Amino acid sequence: MDAVEEESLKTFLKWATKLGITDSPEHNLLSHSIHSSSCLGKSLYVSHFPEAGGRGLVAIRDLRKNELILKVPKSALMTTESLTSNDQKLDSCIARHSHLSSTQKLSVCLLAEMGKGKSSWWHIYLMQLPRHYDTLASFTKFETQALQVDDAIWTTERVISKAESDWKEACPLMRELELKPQFSTFKAWLWASATVSSRTMHVPWDDAGCLCPVGDFFNYAAPGEESFDGEEDLESRKRDTTLQSNFLWDDTDSSEKKDVEQLERRLTDAGYEKDVDAYCFYARDNYKKGEQVLLSYGTYTNLELLEHYGFHLIVNPNEKAFLPLEADIHSNSWPQDSLYIQWDGRPSFALLSALRLWTAPQSQRKFVGRLAYSGLQLSAENEIAVMKWLVANCHTLLDRLPSSVEEDVLLLDFIDNMHMYPIHEVGQIPLACGDELVSFFEDNKLQKKCNAVEFPLPSKAIRSLERWKLSVQWRLRYKQILVCCVSYCKEVIEFLSSQHISCKKAIVT
Ligand SMILES: C[S@@+](CC[C@H](N)C(=O)[O-])C[C@H]1O[C@@H](n2cnc3c(N)ncnc32)[C@H](O)[C@@H]1O
Incomplete structure (x- = not known):
């Protein structure tokens, strides 16, 4: 953090203190000195975690798990309501455009507030927001294609076109508000909508949520990593619930459902609490001094x-890695989005069950359906056929993608070390993904005389490089899951085949 950023952070933390934001919430808010120079320093502090x-x-x-570690009063939350309540013109214009979604409205309010510059009551907070984001909506065509997997490319294209249509729909409102031109461009819209998408927190009175100063400094940890007090993990509980509600036990005990709901609720370590009129954040785990606290x-x-x-x-x-599936595999009963390969390479409960049933002879399907839906193997032959199907399909998918795992690993290594080369002769870069690299240079108009590229890259190209890297990392992870699935299936085949042989031997002798 440079000196200017440090000064700006100090000013912000002092401003936040005056609003009653505190990391020592056990003390009465009123008794907490509003003259203190920082709302942090008792439990938490701002730090940098490059990785x-x-x-x-x-x-x-x-910090102890479940300990209250941060409290942000309602008056410090930025919402459409709080922004419009201080701005009559904004309020009446928003009211005239009631057809816009709540996120579109909050995005416009945010841009209007940014347009006020230093005169905005929120100026000190707004200065803490990132200047740019790498969300999918900001991906260029090149960065989108770098995802390689059709589903991911389609999702990105859909997200980009949704962002464009959201912006076009909001343009008449922004014109009415007479926003300065730089705050009503598509680029500005992408910034505002990414701010809303990546930083808002749920509040019960507005679907768009709220921006929560200081609370939005928490980085993310995925649920499922931590233990749920000795209970089985949520995924398996959820799987059970899906199974129960869809097929076999429609008369599921409602206490069972409540149990799962309760577990789901505990996935959120923060929430708006009406009785204290504040957003409250709890430690999701035990943390040692010096560790990053995640949400x-x-x-x-x-x-x-x-x-x-x-x-x-x-x-x-x-x-989740999704495989293209023939329609009759999922037509039976499982929702399509439950049929995937898990992060560790194992087929999901639903995919395994659907494949077992689909692989069984048509005449036996009715008879073995109950076993398959319960997650049980139908027979060793059936299981081996399922595993072989998975191996073959993972291979087909991997072969169809333009680069291999090894090539992606080399490319990522090259991207990371690019800055170490003073000048590149593009044609001489010995990389399997060389064509992709050339496309990156072309896309960013980086090629100069004699095909050479000058470093350091301009900041726009550095940001594009970051997004390209995200795409390559994403597709690499996808391929690694398929590779893990192949290994897992081969192990199962080997195990079942050896058992089958020893069984046959036992029968013969
Ligand atoms: C609510 S903000 C968290 C604070 C943010 N790092 C900041 O500087 O303001 C969410 C953003 O932080 C970044 N982020 C959060 N968790 C992350 C993680 N585990 N790995 C990488 N980036 C993360 C992403 O850019 C995300 O959009």
Whole structure:
């Protein structure tokens, strides 16, 4: 953090203190000195975590799981309501455009507030917001194609066109508000909508949520990593629930459902609490002094994290790799989005069950249906056929993609070290993904005389490089899951085949 950023952070933390934001919430808010120079310093402080989210919050003492560690009063939350209540013109214009979604309205309010510059009551907070984001909506065509997997490319294209149509719909409102031209461009819209998407927190009175100063410094940890007090993990509980509600036990005990609901609620470590009129944040785990304190924003796959937050995780227990499936595999009963390969390479409960049933002879399907839906193997032959189907389909998919795992690893290594080369002769770069690299240079208009590229790259190209890297990392992770699935299936085949042989031997002898 440079001196200017440090000064700006200090000013912000002092401003936040005056609003009653505190990391020592056990003390009465009123007794907490509003003359203190920082609202942090008792439990948390702002720090930098280059490998885990950049700016974030560090524990400055040991924290206990479930301990209340931050409280942000309602008066410090930025919402459409709070922004319009101080601005009559904004209020009446928004009211005339009631057809816009709540996120469109909050995005416009945010741009209107930015347009006020230093005269905005929120100016000090607005200066703390990132200047740009890497969410999918900001991906160029080149960066989108770099995802390689059709589903991911389609999702990105859909997200980009949704952002464009949202902006076009909001343009008449922004014209009415007479926003300065730079605050009503598509680029400005992308910034505002990414701010809303990546930083808002749920509040019960507005679907768009709220911007929560200081609370929005928490970086993300995926739910599913921590233990649920010795209970089985949520995914398996959820799977059970899906199974129960869809097929076999429609008369599920409602206490069972409540139990799962309760577990789901505990996925959120923060929430608006009406009785104290404040947003309250609880430690999701025990933290040692010096550790980054994280928050779970919800359960997301890596593509969803990219879409809403502009990052993804190397290890994400909620990651899913989808395979193209023939219609009759899922037509039976399972929702299509439950049929995937898990982050560890194992087929999901539903995919395994659907494949077992689909692989069984047509005449036996009715008879073995109950077994399959209960998650049981139908027979060793059936299981081997399922595993072989998975191996073959993973291979087909991997072969169809333009680059291999090894090539992606080399490319990422090259991207990371690019800055170390003073000048590149593009034609001489010995990389399997050389064509892609040339496209990156062309896309960013970086080629100069004699095909050479000058470093350091301009800042626009550096940002594009970051997004390209996110795409390559994403597709690499996808391929690694398929590779893990192949290994897993081969192990199962080997195990079942050896058992089958020893069984036959036992019968013969
Ligand atoms: C609510 S903000 C968290 C604070 C943010 N780092 C900041 O500087 O303001 C969410 C953003 O932080 C980043 N982020 C959060 N958790 C992350 C993680 N585990 N890995 C990488 N980036 C993360 C992403 O850019 C995301 O959009």
